[in-house]
Amino acid sequence: MIRVGVNGYGTIGKRVADAVNAQPDMDLVGVAKTRPNFEAERAVERGYDLYAAIEGRAHRFEDAGIELAGLVDELVAASDVVVDATPSGVGAQNRALYEEYDTPALYQGGEDADVAETSFNARANFADAVGASHVRVVSCNTTGLSRLVAPLREAYGVEKVRATLVRRGGDPAQTGRGPINDILPNPVSLPSHHGPDVNTIFPDLDIDTLGLKVPATLMHVHSVNVTLTEPPTSADDVRDLLSAESRLWLVDPDLGIDGAGKLKEYALDAGRPRGDVWENAVWSESITVEGDDLYLFQAIHQESDVVPENVDAVRAVTGSADAAESIARTNEALDLGF
Numbered sequence: 014m015i016r017v018g019v020n021g022y023g024t025i026g027k028r029v030a031d032a033v034n035a036q037p038d039m040d041l042v043g044v045a046k047t048r049p050n051f052e053a054e055r056a057v058e059r060g061y062d063l064y065a066a067i068e069g070r071a072h073r074f075e076d077a078g079i080e081l082a083g084l085v086d087e088l089v090a091a092s093d094v095v096v097d098a099t100p101s102g103v104g105a106q107n108r109a110l111y112e113e114y115d116t117p118a119l120y121q122g123g124e125d126a127d128v129a130e131t132s133f134n135a136r137a138n139f140a141d142a143v144g145a146s147h148v149r150v151v152s153c154n155t156t157g158l159s160r161l162v163a164p165l166r167e168a169y170g171v172e173k174v175r176a177t178l179v180r181r182g183g184d185p186a187q188t189g190r191g192p193i194n195d196i197l198p199n200p201v202s203l204p205s206h207h208g209p210d211v212n213t214i215f216p217d218l219d220i221d222t223l224g225l226k227v228p229a230t231l232m233h234v235h236s237v238n239v240t241l242t243e244p245p246t247s248a249d250d251v252r253d254l255l256s257a258e259s260r261l262w263l264v265d266p267d268l269g270i271d272g273a274g275k276l277k278e279y280a281l282d283a284g285r286p287r288g289d290v291w292e293n294a295v296w297s298e299s300i301t302v303e304g305d306d307l308y309l310f311q312a313i314h315q316e317s318d319v320v321p322e323n324v325d326a327v328r329a330v331t332g333s334a335d336a337a338e339s340i341a342r343t344n345e346a347l348d349l350g351f
């Protein structure tokens with residue numbers, strides 16, 4: 014059993030903890046939190062051992078009647094791998110703690126790429142993380158683009174990717190984020206930083222990205238154009254290629270799903286925890302081939318697409334499975350795929 018600790022129990026951390034807990038080859042040692050809020054209460058309810066992330070605040074948990082298993086140092090010492098899911102920049106500060114206990118660590122996409130030896134996407138570059146001590150699981154948008162680009166490169170070759178990312182203003186629980194009533198080119202200077210982030214997975218890929226922020230919380234939507242080296246004769250060839258990918262979900266027109274709202278509703282109706290959509294949702298109808306150019310729309314659930322990737326990264330750093338085996342195990346344990 015691989016013993017996994019989760020440091021930072023917010024949007025990503027709580028989902029990763031549940032996903033780790035669902036894996037037959039992993040043991041969730043516990044989760045570290047800064048304060049005894051509603052998420053701490055639910056962690057206790059789920060039977061997860063709770064560790065105080067900040068020693069000076071440990072008493073707050075006791076004051077709230079929440080029993081602690083210890084301090085974050087003890088969690089790190091007891092784990093074979095720690096998943097750091099703290100806010101952007103905090104992961105880099107925590108690196109010294111993981112080094113102190115010689116515990117391999119996974120960081121999230123909000124960290125700069127140089128926090129780790131390699132950036133990670135299970136479908137695209139699993140092998141680069143095998144045996145590494147510090148690995149960064151790329152952001153939700155980079156994960157979504159990497160999953161799409163990997164099979165296209167293999168099947169047709171890619172000359173150039175151009176993607177416009179229509180990004181949610183904030184997650185549903187981020188009450189302070191916006192815009193509330195606006196459409197923001199963000200960042201306004203082109204191209205956006207997302208393309209270079211995809212290059213941490215595919216260093217030689219020619220990609221330009223543009224970003225906007227809109228008053229939405231549910232998902233991001235990507236408008237993608239890929240110029241292919243050896244394009245297929247029809248869009249159906251692309252549909253066949255993409256439907257064979259376990260973490261790409263081609264949304265059938267008959268479902269009547271016209272946007273992120275219905276995608277989330279579909280996931281909730283399907284009994285997905287928190288209504289999570291772990292897969293890229295690619296509108297099948299949008300897949301179009303014009304000459305060398307492929308076009309499509311895909312939706313990315315920012316709160317959850319990186320979750321199976323974190324589980325796979327745990328197996329990569331511990332060398333306990335290869336890419337295909339790990340992806341299959343993770344998918345099966347989560348019941349991924351609609």
Ligand code: NAD
Pocket residue numbers: 020021022023024025026045046047048066067098099100101102103121122123124151152153184315316319
């Ligand atoms: P979050 O704010 O929802 O959760 C972070 C948690 O870490 C909070 O509970 C916070 O209290 C806690 N924390 C703060 N300082 C800490 C410390 N020193 N030690 C332990 N815990 C601490 O943030 P999130 O959305 O889960 O993001 C975490 C990381 O994942 C970031 O790098 C982010 O960029 C990345 N990410 C976020 C999303 C998303 O859409 N939410 C998607 C992909 C990647």
